[in-house]
Amino acid sequence: MSQTTPMTMGRMGPHIDRMGADCADDQYIRELTQNALDAIRHRREEASDNTIRGEVIWDIDWTAVDDGAPERLCIVDNGIGMTASDITRYINKLASGAGTLSITSNYGVGAKIAAATRNHAGVLYQSWRDGLGVMAHLWRDPVQNEYGLRRFSVDDRWMECVPLDDSVKPELIDRCGTKVVLFGNDETHRTAQPPPGTANARWLLQYLNNRYFKIPEGVAIRVNEYLGQKPRRVLQNNRSPLRPVVGMYTYLTKHSDSSGTVQLDGAKAHWWVLTERRKDDGRQDMWSYQHVQASAGHAAALYQNELYEMRTGRAGQNVVQAFGVIFGHSRVVIYVEPDEGVTTNHARTMLLRDGRPLPWAAYQEQFRNNLPPEIKALIDSIASKCPDKDDNKSIVERLRPLMNLFAATRYRRNPKGTQALDADLVVPGGTPPATSGSGTAGAGGPHRPPRPGGSYGSHIKNNGLPASPYAPDKIPRVTWVSLARGSRDPGEMEDKAARYFEAQNLVKVNGDFRKFHELVDWCVKEWNLAPTVIPTLRQEIEEWTKQALIEVVMGIEALRGTSPEWGSDACDRALSEEALTTALMTRYHLIYAVKRNIGTKIGKLLDAT
Known part of the structure; x- marks a missing residue:
């Protein structure tokens, strides 16, 4: 029984x-x-x-x-x-x-x-x-x-x-x-x-x-x-x-110039570079078949002949770019096929390994470090269409006296480090909130959180943790992209000013952003500039915009990981497309700097506005 x-x-x-x-x-x-x-x-x-x-x-x-x-x-x-x-x-x-x-x-x-x-x-x-x-x-x-x-x-x-x-x-x-x-x-x-x-x-x-x-x-x-x-x-x-119904394999095979597979830890990444299609007016036309299937760049997980977690459109653009395809993402498709040991969630909308979502960030990093030559060639061909202005030197000269302001000294755990780090300061924060002698909340604010590890915190060694100084890359690379040059895809940074790529320390600026054009038109009208001066005006606006983005990125990256309030998620939000657009919406100091330089370059000072 x-x-x-x-x-x-x-x-x-x-x-x-x-x-x-x-x-x-x-x-x-x-x-x-x-x-x-x-x-x-x-x-x-x-x-x-x-x-x-x-x-x-x-x-x-x-x-x-x-x-x-x-x-x-x-x-x-x-x-x-x-x-x-x-x-x-x-x-x-x-x-x-x-x-x-x-x-x-x-x-x-x-x-x-x-x-x-x-x-x-x-x-x-x-x-x-x-x-x-x-x-x-x-x-x-x-x-x-x-x-x-x-x-x-x-x-x-x-x-x-x-x-x-x-x-x-x-x-x-x-x-x-x-x-x-x-x-x-x-x-x-x-x-x-x-x-x-x-x-x-x-x-x-x-x-x-x-x-x-x-x-x-x-x-x-x-x-x-x-x-x-x-x-x-x-x-x-x-x-x-x-x-x-033909499925994605048939479509990708028919409409791709090259394809291959990159071996990842516990998975394979299948990739395709789609054939470039253009309309009669020369614009890219990767979306001709989007009403019947995903016809432009996207990413998904492949399991038992089915596609899960497919990301198309704006979401697909972000995922493909995270794989390292920062230029030409609309022409690259990536399917990650996990090895054995995965299953689906109850609703069959995503894949799980050991009950957890797939490690997409790890897959993306490994793929970036092993980019296929065909994808590298695509990225380089489109990047070459971006204007290569030599304005870094002047920006660096202006920022040189201020470099110490962009990053406090930080230390990274290193077993071979020559300096000892206080365990309580591994992640330094701001000024601790005020507390009373008894440890309860004081008049200045909430009580201080208990020591990490609870009662086990008293067993941490007091002779320090081995560490070495860590300084992030300083000057990010900034490049202007546009639809006309073929360096920006439709839908990318739509009505946004810029996007930051942490892994590549790169900022792409949307040259088609309407507020940039409005700023040029305003300056021309207010300062009564001759048509011959407009290219110089555009150059100045682009240079000072570039400097503003460099300062924002360097400033936020200096905060990354320095306190619980500035973890990766918080910094990513602070450097999102919306946040960078917000940072570029200031006008007074930008117009002042542009006006001063324009006056110097054309040999005269403009009338006060």
Whole structure:
């Protein structure tokens, strides 16, 4: 006799709702698609025939539309299909499926969670196995607020799964296959429309292309690409509106100049340099296919042929640049494929190793230190388009008397260091808050925190920690970029003044930032400058802007790690694009310096403003 009474669960509905809340609004697309691919694989295995052509179609349930129903989304496959007992066993049990349930296999929130919680009116299953059709309706009972199979009344009997004749069998299905229809939350719900917050009419095609790295061999996935608009059954000239899902591997192979792999600690980084595309006016056109898949530079994690944590757009730009691609990031794609020992989180949105997120910062540092030659060549070719002004010398001369102000002496732990460091001063802060003799809060503010380590703090050795002086790089490199020169990508630093790259000690300044142009226009008008002087004016504004950025970066970097208040996160925020833009919004001292230098260079002083 067992010594344990197994744990049971009370009401299932609230638990399923909480699990569904962890899912993205479009996750059911992945779950239902993966179920269809698994069904095709099982059919091949059962028949011992890998030549069976598998197909998955996402479309409108046109049969129901012809009967007056709203445009509901459905998926059809020609996989192994299900019997009535299969549906009862797999669909109406929370932790049940055709695979093996474990931490690394068939793990996560399945279709019955991701789909049912967003389709309270029902998820309709129609399935054929060996020519026999059955139907079941999974829904959320509006009275009991519980999920389960809705009962049908047939010949004075209540049945969870009922026979289905072939008059409604999809053309794709021969003797085996399954069709799943999404009813939404009420009878009027048009589930073919994009999820909330999605404006792309081809949203489903884009999602599947971005989700799958490779489509399994011998399988075709097709999607009605007009789902987000007015769905069409047939196009002009009897063309089908169904468009194939190709996955990212096919796209990247077709549209890249070079590719390769960098070995990292516990992972591999696959990379591609995309072929440059330009519009008729010469502007870059890396985003031609973005409505159907990620067509410009981005990053993701690759696991079991699926892409996780994909970052596109602005977020993708930041991640790719963190890998060291500070120029040309819109043409570089990086997928990190971890070695064994990883799994997904419950909602299958991110990968975990030992229960923790992937070490992206470590991956990025290792990749930066081992940049492929092809990516280096791309970076250098674009960096060469940036103007190389020789104004560092004058900036250094102006800052030389002030250099001691930019960094207090700091020490870094070093076993071979020649100086001893007081353990209490390893991370020096500001002035300690006032405390009374008893250690409680004094009139000057809150009490001082207890010594790190609690009672064990008294056991720290008093002879000091070995250390050596540490001074960060002083002068960061500043370069101006712009769309016209081809050194700035569309969307990069959009309506921001600058961005700082700590690893490269580099600042990129957005030469297209509107406030720079407004400043030039103001100076020309206020000082009545001749057109011939405008290039000199621009040069002066750029030089003094460069100095301001150098001072800001040096000042914040001098604070990095010197107190708990100035850790890496705080310094990163202080040097963010928004913060650097704020730092450059001062006008008085900049205009004064520019005006003085302009007056010297043109041989006259300008009238006072």
